[in-house]
Amino acid sequence: MDSVECSIIVPANNEEENLEPLTDELAKVLGGIDYEIILVDDHSSDGTGELCDGLAGKNGRITSIHRSRGDNGMGNALKEGYAAARGRYVIWFMGDRSDEPDMIPEILRELESGYDMVIASRYMEGGSRGDLKLEKAIYGSTYTKLARAIFGIPVHDITNAFRGFKREILDDVELESEDFAISPEFAIKAHMKGLKLGEVPTTYHNRRAGKAKFSTLKMSLRFLSLFKLRLI
Helix, strand or coil: CCCCEEEEEECCCCCCCCCCHHHHHHHHHHHCCCCCEEEECCCCCHHHHHHHHHHHHCCCCCEEEECCCCCCCHHHHHHHHHHHCCEEEECCCCCCCCCCCHHHHHHHHHHHHHCCCEEEECCCCCEECCCCHHHHHHHHCCCCHHHHHHHCCCCCCCCCCCCEEHHHHHHCCCCCCCCCHHHHHHHHHHHHHHCCCCEEEECCCCCCCCCCCCHHHHHHHHHHHHHHHCCC
């Protein structure tokens, strides 16, 4: 299997309104990079699956994967996308267009400089919560502050899924989360393995189209449950 420099994994559950502009934006930013985009249709009930196939048919750099068995969930979709990835580096990028494509080259530069994982941070100097609701921003930043205190993690936004990492590190970090908790779990476990974590500033954008799928209460309980890792 031929390798590429960078694999962009995009989990997509009912994102038919977002995927075409998203892939256009990524193509513009990644023009000088040997890349692939892996679209993971995660149990969608709208036209997302057909759109993924159509985009892959028009662009040889795009791969379409369909998840219709097992449980849906961002974590499961990201792990299945990773299994198909050919990149030396892997980027997680959300299908709702809340992430900033322009930050991908900066993430790759930081990985090239020696970091094992680089997280796009809304809460470091130069970053911004953008139009993320204040209560969610306070929760996300407070959670990371607790994780920094408990685990000594050197970054400021472990709940943000938007990140890049060296492909091989996920071979050494066993991820159990099937949902959005995969983001802090990966950061915590990578740090506990002694891997080098870095960050770049980013600005959050509310999803451009479609409906949000996160429950704040469920998210809070799942995130807090990860603190048991301190006991391992």
